[in-house]
Amino acid sequence: MRISMDLELKDTPGQLIHVLTPVSALGGNVLSIVHHHDKKTFRNTVPVYVIFDIEEHKLEELQEGLEKNGVTVVRIGKMRLRERAHILLIGHIIHTDLRQTIDTIDSTGFAEVQDLSLSMPAIDGPSSAIVTIMATGNEELKTSIALLKEIAERKDLLVIVPIDEGGLSGGQNNAG
Amino acid sequence: MQDNSSPFKLAIIGFGAVGQGVARVVQSVPHLEVVAIADSKGVALTPDLEDVLARKRKGKSIANSDLTALDVIRTVDHDVVVEVTPTNIENGEPGLTHFREALKNKRNVVTSNKGPLVAAFGELTELARAQGVALRYEATVGGAMPIINLIRDTLAGTQVLGIRGVLNGTCNYILTRMAEEALEYDQVLSEAQDMGIAEADPTYDVAGIDTACKVVILANAFFNRQVTFADVNVIGIEQITQDALQLARQRGFMVKLIGDVQELTVAPKLIPLGHPLNVSGTLNAASILTDTAGEITVAGKGAGSIETASAILSDILSLMRERD
């Protein structure tokens, strides 16, 4: 299950380890961390936003672990990947590039590449791939498609997006 | 009100596929008279339509006078210039000069030629308004598929929020064949060229230029914009592979070249199989999003001599009705 947490950490160096250790000790995988140094609280703590995958039944234990480490848990959110889109890529797609592209999407925390099919071309021809992205909501989906588009275009790939992404009606409604 | 038994007079400027189609379809309309026909080589005055069509078919000259097309526009009495010379997106010529002279001489213009509209939409519509005559261009977008008059007349009173569609039959034919028959781009392109669906130099269609011109015309006509070709972000279909189309199909999608008027983009997009814009072969389709009428989709034959002529005829008939 994908979890987002708003935390508060003491404003001293090396605090992050107090978050990362309990998550990984429980088999979790941290996807994204954002420090809000600019939004320091009156308690002289720094708000931190983290997204990670962890088994749902370990959540309570994790919260205890964090608090024992002096980390304040302000909010816990369960994120579901509700929105899906397919994107076609055409060009000289190189495996390593593709891996990096997928990692970039996955590291947003709010979206992930769920499926990828690559069609290998005749010698020297361009290859084609279709990528399936899942995201927590419609806005997140659009953001991740835009991200994929940016990366792929930088690599000179042709990117073909679904018509309703940024289309007339601004895409499908968020399932809510 | 004028005496509606007096004929409504046309000059057909340009006598290729579309001009000849116009000469055919107007024959069955009472009170319409073709006073002159011009091609690049000469002018036939008060032509016998069957005769000039036969001469053209045999590759003979149609000329029976020393006049030029511009002389006709300036000096021969008529109500409507049907301007159907080749599209030139660089500078709109020779059409642009024909349009200007026609409007200056208080003649209505009906056209399928995108060039002058892409080059000088604002100037031309303003000139028509100042001269109290009409500039009609239904045939420039979507051939026989009604879109411009549909929005202007039938949907009058609604606000158009967006227009997007499959606006080029050549691209749609190529993409449909590639997807359905699992053929490569080059092969389908040659086939389309053999069938006369694609030009010998297909760039204008397959690079998305034609679609972009239609986007420009619709943006200027309905979004009150002053845009030109350079404002449209254009991606064509030349890079699309058969593999990509198969991958898309396995997930329930077709790829279509979509012109989006509000975004000012032309790009291939994934279209769900059941989507109203998923039309096949050389068909065109367009969706119009309105504030009160929701989304309306039209589809039809996007090109062809008689189809395009029928769109021109609908403009001529509406001018005739306005006169009477």
Ligand SMILES: NC(=O)c1ccc[n+]([C@@H]2O[C@H](COP(=O)([O-])OP(=O)(O)OC[C@H]3O[C@@H](n4cnc5c(N)ncnc54)[C@H](OP(=O)(O)O)[C@@H]3O)[C@@H](O)[C@H]2O)c1
């Ligand atoms: N064909 C379609 O399905 C279709 C659909 C929608 C829009 N359109 C547009 O409609 C227009 C006509 O298309 P088309 O297919 O009929 O083209 P076309 O077959 O190439 O015919 C063009 C005609 O214009 C004549 N012409 C060229 N320069 C001229 C000049 N300076 N003065 C007088 N006549 C001149 C040509 O004369 P010659 O015969 O002596 O060469 C020819 O008869 C184009 O702008 C095209 O983009 C076409």
